[in-house]
Amino acid sequence: MPTDATGGPSRALPALGALTEDLSFLLARANALALAAAHAALAPLGLKVRSYAVLTLACAAAAQTQRDLAEILRLDPSQIVSLVDDLEKRGLVQRQTDPSDRRSKVIAATEAGRALHVEASAAARRAEEESHARLTEDERRTLGELLRKIAFDEDPGSAGGETAS
Amino acid sequence: MPTDATGGPSRALPALGALTEDLSFLLARANALALAAAHAALAPLGLKVRSYAVLTLACAAAAQTQRDLAEILRLDPSQIVSLVDDLEKRGLVQRQTDPSDRRSKVIAATEAGRALHVEASAAARRAEEESHARLTEDERRTLGELLRKIAFDEDPGSAGGETAS
DNA sequence: TATTGTTATACTCTATAACTATA
DNA sequence: TATAGTTATAGAGTATAACAATA
Numbered sequence: 161m162p163t164d165a166t167g168g169p170s171r172a173l174p175a176l177g178a179l180t181e182d183l184s185f186l187l188a189r190a191n192a193l194a195l196a197a198a199h200a201a202l203a204p205l206g207l208k209v210r211s212y213a214v215l216t217l218a219c220a221a222a223a224q225t226q227r228d229l230a231e232i233l234r235l236d237p238s239q240i241v242s243l244v245d246d247l248e249k250r251g252l253v254q255r256q257t258d259p260s261d262r263r264s265k266v267i268a269a270t271e272a273g274r275a276l277h278v279e280a281s282a283a284a285r286r287a288e289e290e291s292h293a294r295l296t297e298d299e300r301r302t303l304g305e306l307l308r309k310i311a312f313d314e315d316p317g318s319a320g321g322e323t324a325s
Numbered sequence: 326m327p328t329d330a331t332g333g334p335s336r337a338l339p340a341l342g343a344l345t346e347d348l349s350f351l352l353a354r355a356n357a358l359a360l361a362a363a364h365a366a367l368a369p370l371g372l373k374v375r376s377y378a379v380l381t382l383a384c385a386a387a388a389q390t391q392r393d394l395a396e397i398l399r400l401d402p403s404q405i406v407s408l409v410d411d412l413e414k415r416g417l418v419q420r421q422t423d424p425s426d427r428r429s430k431v432i433a434a435t436e437a438g439r440a441l442h443v444e445a446s447a448a449a450r451r452a453e454e455e456s457h458a459r460l461t462e463d464e465r466r467t468l469g470e471l472l473r474k475i476a477f478d479e480d481p482g483s484a485g486g487e488t489a490s
Numbered sequence: 491t492a493t494t495g496t497t498a499t500a501c502t503c504t505a506t507a508a509c510t511a512t513a
Numbered sequence: 514t515a516t517a518g519t520t521a522t523a524g525a526g527t528a529t530a531a532c533a534a535t536a
Contacts, residue, residue: 179381179397180473180477181469182453183359183453183457183465183468183469183472184359184360184363184449184453185378186469186472186473186476187352187355187356187359187472188356188359188360189399189472189476189477190352190356190472190475190476191352191353191355191356192399193475193476194348194349194352194353194475195349195353198349213350216344232344234357284349287349288347288348288349291475292348292475294474294475295471295474295475299471299474300348302467302471303348303468303471303472304346304348304351306460306464306467306468306471307348307351307352307354307355307468308345308351309459309460309464310355310358310359310456310457310459310460311351311354311355311358312345312354
């Protein structure tokens with residue numbers, strides 16, 4: 161029934177031992193919790209975290225090709241296809257052939273897509289609020305800074321180009 | 326090629342926009358990075374993050390049944406079976422029928438298992454060191470505290486029993 | 491020849507339900 | 514009857530390779 165090597169809330173766990181000190185374990189668990197909350201919040205709108213991310217980018221100011229989306233979301237281009245397929249079938253986004261390079265397709269949100277995104281965005285925020293309820297505004301800012309260092313500020317000198325999983 | 330809605334290191338991404346402010350997005354991305362580093366570090370030892378976690382618990386002081394492992398790792402008991410199967414075939418852990426309740430099986434690490442765990446633990450630590458390189462000792466402690474609040478300290482009054490994903 | 495989007499395929503992971511043996 | 518472990522199966526998710534259209 162559970163999914164990730166992480167998961168649920170409180171309920172005293174047996175003998176977790178040193179694991180509660182392990183940053184990677186905590187990261188995985190916190191992420192699973194936030195992910196679960198987001199999924200639950202988006203489900204009523206017919207969205208998953210992935211499709212919500214695509215819709216979000218489609219609503220962004222700058223137009224993005226599918227290739228862009230794949231890079232931003234670190235997904236394979238072939239996975240973007242099915243995500244966009246689904247959103248397009250539901251009239252939430254449109255594929256527009258880029259005139260300057262007719263191989264590329266720019267993904268643009270429709271009016272309906274933008275409307276749904278407003279709702280979805282609010283739902284996602286509520287979910288985040290729920291899973292981060294124990295953090296003060298200050299703590300959230302701090303957490304953001306620290307996570308950004310791990311997620312983005314990697315030393316350019318070190319690792320080559322890790323591929324997730 | 327990529328996997329998670331997150332992933333790789335630096336390399337300036339196009340138009341990430343407000344996403345860099347989104348705690349959930351940062352959490353997912355940081356986790357994917359740490360996970361990827363751990364997987365890469367453990368692979369040469371024939372372990373994945375999951376099997377390493379099981380081996381770690383099998384090496385712990387307190388004896389754990391498969392049911393315990395399932396709860397701690399938030400995995401379904403049926404998934405524990407195949408993880409333990411694999412480790413047992415390789416002579417790293419043993420299933421011992423609990424005399425006090427012959428339905429249960431306690432998972433215990435063998436000598437070989439403990440030896441491998443020492444190596445694996447070091448590899449995991451090196452991987453963590455790599456993905457958290459930009460954090461000072463102080464920052465890591467802070468990050469741990471904040472993540473623990475999200476991962477464990479959930480308000481007992483709120484959520485019932487979310488199931489990851 | 492290289493690249494974008496697409497399709498197809500295999501493989502892993504996850505979710506469920508049933509079965510057995512014990513209690 | 515309830516629980517621990519097991520098995521089986523269906524569905525997501527992921528990884529790869531190939532293909533058509535365009536550059």
